[in-house]
Amino acid sequence: MRTKIRVGVLAGAVLLSGTAGAQTEIQWWHSMQGALNDKVNELANGFNASQKEYKVVAIFKGQYPESMTAAIAAFRAGNAPHILQVFEVGTATMMSAKGAIKPVYELMKEAGEPFDAKNYLPAVAGYYTDSKGNMLSLPFNSSTPVFYVNKDALKKAGLDGTAPKTWKEFAVVAGKLKAAGQQCVYSTGWPAWVHVENFSAWHNLPIGTRENGIAGTDTEFKINSPQHVRHVQMLADFAKKGLFTYSGRKNEAEARFFSGECAMLTSSSGAQANIRRNAKFDFSVNFLPYHDDIKGAPQNSIIGGASLWVMTGKKPAEYRGVTKFFSYLSSTSVQVDWHKSTGYVPITNAAYEVTKKDGYYEKVPGADIAVRQLANKAPTPNSKGLRFGNYVQGREVIEEEMEGVFAGKKDAKAAMDAAVRRGNEILKKFQAANKS
């Protein structure tokens, strides 16, 4: 209701100002807060100023789960927005909602808008394409976990400040930091995303069967392999020795890093802007550590973030506007600016090349780590991405089990077995609810 009134007021304002008679309005619901919210408005305004036919109205609808819930409720009530920003774990849910979403490749084809999925960074686009290579939603804000190191803290501990490359080196560095009196040696944001999903991709191990669920909903989790168990057990051992401090399931650890409390951090590459602004010490951005005894490691990491989905039931003229807007978003200049100002990875190859030629990465060292890590090797079925039904729930199950291990209440093997068992129940339920 409120939205309608707001949109109505905006439309009225447009009519009164007389700049455009019959602009077609496109609603875009998103979850970008603070500085990112301003940036989203800038994108909408930029598009609106670039042509006269369409008007994109960007509306903040709460955090990712809330905006998705709001859109689902709106869809059930018959007034969904045109474009909806959905976080990566909601991808399978959106994909399976066949009557509710309009795949981007189909939309572009119908509108005759030039569009080639190959222009998009494979590690990013792969997450949002079906097994036939058709892009279903437009990648928007993508990040990947990276490894941040407080160089000053390392030097204080008598090290030369270079970040450890493998987990073996990591253990040595961590021990020295601890011995030098570092209160919190290492912490991580997004534990399941970093230490299960990306751990798997980075070591070319499956997260689940059927290409991590991308090839079909009849998938099962594979995260209780000996390698997974060993990795989680390693973290638990670190925790016991005081080398790893658990901070929570979201990005709580980031503040502990830039405040100097924790010396090392694995978290989203999107945290860079914040860290750069707040850290009063010299830090480096690095590739995630890997286990050098696992064959094929390091492979490539996978993304997190969100993509833009188009909802069904809109008029053809409105859809044409959506395609124009998507082309605008994918244009090189917009992408370069988005990448530089937000720290999210560019979604097109062209934007990455231009930023590289600009010399931006020499000026801001570490800004290219995310892209380089995503494109480290050509993605395999294990490292293309993942698509599990109700994965909001599934990820939570994994995190619950990991917390049990870090608290010393469960051993890693039992916990990962339980995560697989409980996760598979969720997958089965999703499969039953989404038979087509």
Add this chain to the structure above:
Amino acid sequence: MEKRVVFRSAWLPYALLAPQIAVTIVFFFWPAAQAFWYSFQIQDAFGINKEFVGLRNFADLIHDSNYLASFQTTAIFSLLVAGSGIAISLALAAMADRVLRGALAYKTLLIWPYAVAPAVAGVLWAFLFAPSIGIVTYVIRKAGYNWDWVLQGDQAMLLVVMAATWKQISYNFLFFLAGLQSIPRSLVEAAAIDGAGPARRFWTIVFPLLSPTTFFLLVVNIVYAFFDTFGVIDSTTQGGPAGATQILVYKVYYDGVKAGDLGGSSAQSVILMLIVIALTVAQFRFIERKVQY
């Protein structure tokens, strides 16, 4: 001397009740009926595929160890919140009842927390006890104790119990104070003359006479712990760590709203509904008999 108003009109009483009944139907019965209907279905988040599955959602719940654990968590949580809430507020009321000077100031301060919204109360306590920046955490750490409710389930439970109880003490306090003030002075004084000390007077005279109030508060507090503590939990632990503070009502919200599993969530609401009905009936039928009015 009971006052009784008799309506002579055939329709007026119904007309007067109508707004309340309408509200009850629209906001209570209708959603409850909907939850009941959804609990027999499996549907995707968007409601495109709906399938009637009979009791399957309920069967799934019985086999879900997580759900059973949530039962236990809820039981512990409600008992702790209701028990400590009642005990502390009774002690406070008994003391406030004896204060002669500045009684109003004490009472006002004790009632104050009731005006705080649950979510605000939760955030307040979460900040005080935050693992890396909390003031109280700092003191606890100094004392050599490892306080980290982000990872330690029992500490997280302690935190939400404290926050939830703190909010409810004011409410209990008001009722206890009113109850204490309605106890005839002569009874207490007679006992004092007979040589009964303050403790004895409290346990043999005051406490039994307060039993209707205590009983009423027990019902209200348990219902409070079951439902109204949602805000406290959502703003602090969000059910974690490892589900240690995931009470039933939080799981309903989580599964239905965040995870998009409407069938499973509805089945849980139906069970929750039954529990609260059973609890209330049991309390009134069995416990009430032992209460001296």
